[in-house]
């Protein structure tokens with residue numbers, strides 16, 4: 001729910017530094033797994049099921065944004081979402097395929113049945129389009145494995161559960177907010193999105209008036225019950241992040257749905273499954289995190305004001321669409337929620353510290369893998385050790401995590417090591433991956449240094465290459481000067497003007513062939529008179545700017561979007577493992593060469609003279625199209 005813009009206001013890129021529900025869920029599964037997947041960004045091969053959730057959830061939410069005809073006339077069989085989604089891709093909106101008269105709940109169901117084929121077709125088109133952009137696919141999978149039947153089951157599941165809400169609203173004669181709706185429309189500061197209303201941006205106070213179908217008095221009508229029971233869902237027309245941001249900025253969460261018609265608040269998470277897998281263990285963690293975020297974002301001045309008292313959070317629900325099943329998660333009482341929040345803050349601090357040094361990785365502590373009954377009820381675990389090993393078997397870091405059990409590690413290695421290297425022999429593997437000059441070990445890449453000079457010419461915030469707004473300045477000694485920049489939005493803040501300053505624990509690097517120093521929360525800037533005794537300072541001309549490394553490609557990824565300036569950006573990534581450590585290698589825009597695009601997991605790669613950069617406190621190598629050389633050795 002878009003309570004407000006992020007505290008730093010203005011950047012659209014999701015900050016990997018904030019604690020998110022999914023990050024917390026991964027941490028609880030295994031802190032070391034969080035480190036590899038979230039801090040270093042190691043991806044996993046994509047399969048079609050991974051793409052289904054997002055599209056199915058958007059389709060369900062968007063159908064709930066429909067408004068019934070106020071004059072009681074027949075509803076054209078046409079989905080506003082299908083029209084919108086196709087128009088976004090420059091395609092024609094399909095014409096209505098018929099009409100359905102809405103007289104009762106069954107007729108609403110009949111309208112859904114009639115419109116569903118076109119919605120399912122659109123989800124399949126979107127899935128095929130998304131699949132085309134996936135650079136690392138799980139072997140033997142194809143998007144054609146997701147059929148119309150599956151999408152139809154999921155979307156229908158969401159509609160069925162919402163019709164239960166409408167029915168309950170009818171039985172409760174519209175609930176306590178009906179008169180407010182009749183007077184001036186949706187009374188909430190962040191209203192439920194509707195195709196017939198303008199989209200509302202985060203932090204914007206909506207201006208709504210009662211739609212034509214509201215009555216002056218009398219019992220609630222079916223039309224009114226549909227309107228009043230309409231939940232808040234993510235509006236696909238809004239490009240800004242529709243999240244709840246902790247007022248201090250260190251945590252954020254993106255809800256799927258909020259039900260508010262009964263005088264209280266129920267937070268709902270949509271799941272495109274029946275909830276039987278071990279991943280269902282994450283729902284209580286995720287949704288209680290949202291319960292807490294809801295509470296801590298109520299008092300902020302930036303929040304648009306409600307025209308009614310929305311009430312307290314009364315329920316936390318997981319809607320497993322393949323059923324459908326409504327899973328109720330017990331609310332945490334205030335004292336336990338406060339304890340949990342304190343623990344989450346400590347987790348966030350540990351996350352922030354991790355990775356400063358290659359050996360500084362969080363604990364390898366896999367939780368047991370728990371299967372669930374349909375509907376997300378956990379099955380008993382009889383063998384905890386075996387269940388923990390299963391978590392490692394499911395982990396995309398098992399190949400290079402030294403704490404992975406032997407069988408899990410062997411299975412992980414089999415996925416990434418080409419057959420010509422005998423992965424079962426650790427000595428052979430380590431010899432095959434040993435760096436040869438000029439490549440160095442990943443752990444020997446210079447990380448932090450101290451610099452002394454005149455700090456001036458501060459600027460910003462200005463967009464960096466990730467589209468984040470960062471502050472910067474220059475540090476000068478004599479005629480030589482180097483740009484100093486925040487590593488990411490808000491990771492350091494404003495820089496002071498100082499005639500004689502020391503920059504401590506700055507990260508060295510280069511951008512567009514110019515040396516650059518990056519600052520984050522581990523860095524500090526002070527007057528030289530306050531610098532600790534005995535520090536060694538690096539001369540500006542000796543700042544390390546490049547690195548050459550080699551290893552096995554263990555992950556591939558790609559991303560694209562539109563930055564704050566409105567300019568599109570794109571990037572591709574791979575992760576290299578040198579037998580000990582893993583590092584991300586990134587190519588932005590035109591640096592995404594044919595060679596980079598063709599990189600595959602299992603390739604042996606030498607990256608020569610890459611620009612040294614930083615992301616979230618850990619080093620990242622960036623391809624300079626002109627000076628970086630890629631040497632690929634591929635099996636077969």
Ligand code: SF4
Nearest residue numbers: 030033392395401404
């Ligand atoms: S392999 Fe096991 S111990 Fe290692 S990161 Fe993965 S889940 Fe954690």
